[in-house]
Amino acid sequence: DQQVKQNSPSLSVQEGRISILNCDYTNSMFDYFLWYKKYPAEGPTFLISISSIKDKNEDGRFTVFLNKSAKHLSLHIVPSQPGDSAVYFCAAKQGGTYKYIFGTGTRLKVLA
C-alpha cells in the first residue's frame, strides 16, 4: 500500500514558467513533509520541508503548499530553470516515529 503517491511520473515545463509537482498521501498521522531533488548518479538532495501545522513554506524559488484536508502536497518552482531538471521525491514522516515514506518520484524536464 503506497501511502505517499506521486501520480505524475514526468513533467515538462518551459524555462521561466512555473513547475508544479504534486504529491498525495493517505496517512493522516503524517506530520512532517519534505521534498528532495535527485540528479542521476547522485543521492537525493534536500530541498524544502513543511510541518503539518503550516500550510505554506517558501525558500527562494521553491514553495511547498500543504492541504491537510485533501491530504495533498505540492511543490512550486518559479521561475523554472534548466538546472532544475531532475527527479523530485516527496516524503512524509508519521508523528512519533522515525520512518520516512517516499513517493516514487516525478521526473521534471525544464526546456530551454
Place this chain on the structure above:
Amino acid sequence: DSGVTQTPKHLITATGQRVTLRCSPRSGDLSVYWYQQSLDQGLQFLIQYYNGEERAKGNILERFSAQQFPDLHSELNLSSLELGDSALYFCASSGIVDTQYFGPGTRLTVL
C-alpha cells in the same frame, strides 16, 4: 557534497553471496538511515540507527542486517543475495532537525 560518504560506489557479485555496504554520516549526525531504490521505484526505507541503537525498521528482509558502530559509521550487510536485490542503496544521516542528508549511494548488481 552532502558530507555523507558511502563505499563502495559500485558492487558486482553473484547470487548467494554476501556483501557489506559502508556509510559514514555527516560530522555530528547521530542518526543513520538505509534505503533501497530498485529500478523505477521510490526509496524504500530499510532501517534507522540512532547513536548505535536500532530506532526504526522498515521493509528490511531477514537476509539483510545493519549496525551502527561507536564512531557512528554504519554497515548494511546483505546475504544470500538474489537477482532482485540489485538496486541502489542509499544511506542518509540527520542531526537534531528531521532533515536527512543522503550519500551518493552504492549500486549493487547481482548476477
